[in-house]
Amino acid sequence: xxxxxxxxxxxxxxxxxxxxxxxxxxxxxxxxxxxxxxxxxxxxxxxxxxxxxxxxxxxxxxxxxxxxxxxxxxxxxxxxxxxxxxxxxxxxxxxxxxxxxxxxxxxxxxxxxxxxxxxxxxxxxxxxxxxxxxxxxxxxxxxxxxxxxxxxxxxxxxxxxxxxxxxxxxxxxxxxxxxxxxxxxxxxxxxxxxxxxxxxxxxxxxxxxxxxxxxxxxxxxxxxxxxxxxxxxxxxxxxxxxxxxxxxxxxxxxxxxxxxxxxx
Numbered sequence: 001x002x003x004x005x006x007x008x009x010x011x012x013x014x015x016x017x018x019x020x021x022x023x024x025x026x027x028x029x030x031x032x033x034x035x036x037x038x039x040x041x042x043x044x045x046x047x048x049x050x051x052x053x054x055x056x057x058x059x060x061x062x063x064x065x066x067x068x069x070x071x072x073x074x075x076x077x078x079x080x081x082x083x084x085x086x087x088x089x090x091x092x093x094x095x096x097x098x099x100x101x102x103x104x105x106x107x108x109x110x111x112x113x114x115x116x117x118x119x120x121x122x123x124x125x126x127x128x129x130x131x132x133x134x135x136x137x138x139x140x141x142x143x144x145x146x147x148x149x150x151x152x153x154x155x156x157x158x159x160x161x162x163x164x165x166x167x168x169x170x171x172x173x174x175x176x177x178x179x180x181x182x183x184x185x186x187x188x189x190x191x192x193x194x195x196x197x198x199x200x201x202x203x204x205x206x207x208x209x210x211x212x213x214x215x216x217x218x219x220x221x222x223x224x225x226x227x228x229x230x231x232x233x234x235x236x237x238x239x240x241x242x243x244x245x246x247x248x249x250x251x252x253x254x255x256x257x258x259x260x261x262x263x264x
Contacts (some may be wrong), residue, residue: 060138071120096172160223190245
């Protein structure tokens with residue numbers, strides 16, 4: 001999908017890496033004290049030890065469960081899973097150049113069977129950690145079919161370690177940015193199909209600012225879109241980072257919540 005500017009850096013067989021995906025643009029420094037449910041997904045075999053090998057974000061939703069984007073684990077060319085033996089979920093680490101916090105292996109991976117790597121529809125995965133996070137503080141998730149958190153103009157916050165500009169360097173310290181939920185009609189006009197992608201409100205929602213400048217960017221994929229202290233979306237795709245009329249597109253979790261909860 002040519003418009004999948006937020007597609008995360010993916011795990012590729014043989015050790016090659018696809019281009020990294022979206023990170024936080026126009027934001028400020030944050031910390032895992034402010035966001036204790038924030039998870040960095042890591043593969044040192046593919047991305048090296050710098051920045052702990054981070055390639056995507058994730059959100060702790062239960063002591064041993066992490067939500068992230070399905071496209072972080074699916075090869076868009078073949079539709080098959082990338083190798084994941086080396087993947088670690090890192091909690092409690094604000095600065096990825098340090099060894100603080102704890103790293104967890106994966107005991108399981110579920111990807112929504114409706115996920116399409118060509119459209120990024122139904123872009124969600126559930127990771128099961130090899131042991132629960134001690135003193136876990138999961139982020140509550142929006143309920144099935146809820147509409148209120150998605151009303152146009154609703155303030156939201158995004159988090160990640162991704163690039164701070166389109167094609168720029170990734171952040172080592174967790175960042176956050178304020179955005180607002182955008183109307184489906186606008187998102188449909190901004191992404192009508194073709195090389196930049198097609199917006200589908202049944203499983204997607206978009207968020208940004210009127211003039212651009214605040215957005216997720218490469219490396220932020222799978223990270224949270226938070227409204228009122230609850231997880232309502234996951235960083236999925238978009239064109240560029242923070243461009244006007246090119247908002248970030250997120251997985252609409254209210255449309256997937258019932259299915260996802262069956263795997264928690």
